[in-house]
Amino acid sequence: MSPVISVNNISKSFKRWNNSPSKEFKSVLINMAKLKNPFSEKPERDIVLENISFDIFSGEFVGIMGRNGIGKSTILKLISGIYSCSSGSIKTKGIIAPLLELGAGFEMDLSGYENIFLNASIIGYNRSKIVDKIDEIIEFSGLGDKIHRPVRNYSSGMLVRLGFSIASHLDAPILILDEVLGVGDINFVAKCVERVHYLHKKGTTIVLVSHSPDQIKEHCTRCIVLEKGRVLFDGEASQGADKYIELMV
Amino acid sequence: MSLFSKFFCLDKKFLVLSLVKVGLKLRYRGSSLGYIWSLLVPLFTALTYFFVFKIVMRLQVPNYDVFIIVGVLPWAFFSSTLADGMESVLSKHSLMSKVPIRFNIFPLSISLTHLINLLISYLIIFGFIFYKGIPVTKYFVLLPFLITLLFLIAYSLAVICSVLFVYFRDLRHVLGVIIPVWMYGTPILYPIDLVPENLKKWFVINPVGGFFIASEQIILKSQRPDLSYLILLTGWTFLFFCLANLLIFKFKNNLVEDL
Numbered sequence: 001m002s003p004v005i006s007v008n009n010i011s012k013s014f015k016r017w018n019n020s021p022s023k024e025f026k027s028v029l030i031n032m033a034k035l036k037n038p039f040s041e042k043p044e045r046d047i048v049l050e051n052i053s054f055d056i057f058s059g060e061f062v063g064i065m066g067r068n069g070i071g072k073s074t075i076l077k078l079i080s081g082i083y084s085c086s087s088g089s090i091k092t093k094g095i096i097a098p099l100l101e102l103g104a105g106f107e108m109d110l111s112g113y114e115n116i117f118l119n120a121s122i123i124g125y126n127r128s129k130i131v132d133k134i135d136e137i138i139e140f141s142g143l144g145d146k147i148h149r150p151v152r153n154y155s156s157g158m159l160v161r162l163g164f165s166i167a168s169h170l171d172a173p174i175l176i177l178d179e180v181l182g183v184g185d186i187n188f189v190a191k192c193v194e195r196v197h198y199l200h201k202k203g204t205t206i207v208l209v210s211h212s213p214d215q216i217k218e219h220c221t222r223c224i225v226l227e228k229g230r231v232l233f234d235g236e237a238s239q240g241a242d243k244y245i246e247l248m249v
Numbered sequence: 250m251s252l253f254s255k256f257f258c259l260d261k262k263f264l265v266l267s268l269v270k271v272g273l274k275l276r277y278r279g280s281s282l283g284y285i286w287s288l289l290v291p292l293f294t295a296l297t298y299f300f301v302f303k304i305v306m307r308l309q310v311p312n313y314d315v316f317i318i319v320g321v322l323p324w325a326f327f328s329s330t331l332a333d334g335m336e337s338v339l340s341k342h343s344l345m346s347k348v349p350i351r352f353n354i355f356p357l358s359i360s361l362t363h364l365i366n367l368l369i370s371y372l373i374i375f376g377f378i379f380y381k382g383i384p385v386t387k388y389f390v391l392l393p394f395l396i397t398l399l400f401l402i403a404y405s406l407a408v409i410c411s412v413l414f415v416y417f418r419d420l421r422h423v424l425g426v427i428i429p430v431w432m433y434g435t436p437i438l439y440p441i442d443l444v445p446e447n448l449k450k451w452f453v454i455n456p457v458g459g460f461f462i463a464s465e466q467i468i469l470k471s472q473r474p475d476l477s478y479l480i481l482l483t484g485w486t487f488l489f490f491c492l493a494n495l496l497i498f499k500f501k502n503n504l505v506e507d508l
Binding site: 014015026028077080081082083084096098100101104105107109110114117118119121122123124125126127 | 261263264267268271274275278344345346347348349350417419502503505506507
C-alpha cells in the first residue's frame with residue numbers, strides 16, 4: 001500500500017528578520033547609491049527542520065509531539081501545502097482538511113454561515129457538497145442562531161467550534177489538527193474527541209499536534225517526537241508519549 | 250497544470266466565485282445605497298470634470314459629455330483594480346498563512362469584482378450613446394476585445410503590484426502619485442487630437458493609451474480604430490501578462506513566508 005502522506009528527506013529554513021525588515025524603497029535606493037547590488041545581501045536563514053522523512057498510511061492516527069518552536073506547526077503547514085520545503089519533497093494523496101489555527105480561513109466581517117461556504121471552498125469543495133453538509137456542520141458546532149452573526153464577534157471557543165465542525169464534516173480523506181482540541185469547553189472537547197474517533201474508524205487519516213501525552217496515548221496509533229529539527233522517535237504511540245515526557249524532565 | 254489555468258485559477262473556479270461574491274458583499278455592507286455607490290462615484294467624478302472642462306473652461310469638443318463618460322468609467326475600473334489589487338495579497342495574509350491558496354487568486358477576484366462594475370458601467374455608457382443619438386457602427390464589435398485587453402492589463406498589473414507591495418510598503422504612496430499623473434497623461438479628459446504634434450509620440454508609450462484612443466475612435470468618431478493603437482495595446486498587455494506570470498512562478502512558494 002502506498003502512503004497518503006510521504007515526507008521525503010525534507011529540510012525547512014526561514015529567513016531571519018533582524019529587528020527591522022527593509023521593506024522600503026529607501027534602503028534599496030541607498031544601497032544603489034553605494035554602488036552595491038541592493039539584492040545581493042541574502043538574509044541569514046534559521047534552519048527549523050533537517051532531513052526529516054516519514055510515511056503516513058491511510059487510516060493512521062498520528063500524533064506529533066515536541067517542544068514549543070521545534071517545528072511541529074511548520075511540518076503541518078508543509079504537509080498542507082501552505083509552505084514549501086527548502087529541500088526534499090512531500091507527496092500527498094487526496095484532499096486535506098487543515099485546522100491549523102484559531103479562525104483559520106475566516107473572513108471576519110462575514111457571518112459564520114457565509115464563512116462555512118468560504119472556508120469549505122478554500123479547502124477545495126464545491127457548492128453542492130457544502131449544501132449537503134451545512135445543516136450537519138451548524139448542528140455540530142452548537143452555535144444555533146449565532147451562526148448568522150459576523151465571525152468578528154465570536155469568542156475563541158466559538159471560532160474553534162465552527163472551524164472544527166467544518167474541517168471534520170467534509171469527508172476529507174486527511175484531517176490535520178494543530179493543538180485545537182485544547183480550546184473549547186469540556187463538553188465540546190468531548191464531542192470533538194468522539195468525532196475524531198468516528199472519523200478514524202471510518203478510515204480518515206488524522207495528523208494531530210498535541211502537548212498532552214495522555215491524549216496521544218489514548219487516541220493515536222503512532223507518535224512522532226521531534227527534537228532539534230530531527231525525528232527523535234517514530235513509533236508506537238504510548239512509547240512516543242513516554243519519550244516526550246522524558247524529554248521534558 | 251497549464252500556465253493559463255494557473256493564471257486564471259481555473260482549477261479553483263468556485264473559490265474565485267466565492268471571493269468575488271464576498272468582495273461585492275463586504276464592500277458595501279452597511280451602506281444604504283449599497284452596490285450603486287460603485288457606479289455613483291465615477292459618475293460624479295465625470296460630472297465634476299464636465300463642469301470644469303466644458304462649462305468653466307469651455308473646451309470645444311463635440312459630445313464632450315459622452316467623451317468623458319467613455320473615458321472616466323473604464324479608468325475608474327483600471328485605477329481601482331490597481332489600488333485594491335495591490336493591497337489584496339497583504340490584507341489576506343491571515344488566510345494565506347493558514348490555508349493552502351495561490352496568491353494570485355486575490356488580485357484575480359478583485360479584478361473580476363471591478364470587471365463586473367465595468368460591464369455595468371458600459372450599460373450607462375450605452376444609455377448615453379442612445380440618448381445622444383450617436384450612431385452604433387459595426388466597429389462597436391471591437392469593444393469587447395478592447396475591454397478584454399484592459400482587463401488583462403489591469404489584472405496583470407494588480408498581480409505585479411500585489412507582490413511588490415509585500416516587499417515595498419512604500420508602493421502605496423508611489424502609486425498614489427503615479428495614478429493621477431498617469432490619468433492626466435492618458436487622453437481621457439481631452440481627445441488625442443488636441444495634443445500638440447510634437448508631444449503626441451510620447452502618448453504612444455502609455456500602456457493603456459491605446460484603449461482610450463481606440464474607444465474614442467469607435468464610439469465618438471464612428472470610425473475604424475487605428476490598427477497601430479490596437480497592436481500597441483496588445484503588445485503592452487502581452488508584456489505585463491508575461492511579467493505577472495514570471496512573478497507568480499517566482500513567488501509561488503516563498504511569498505507566504507515573507508508576508
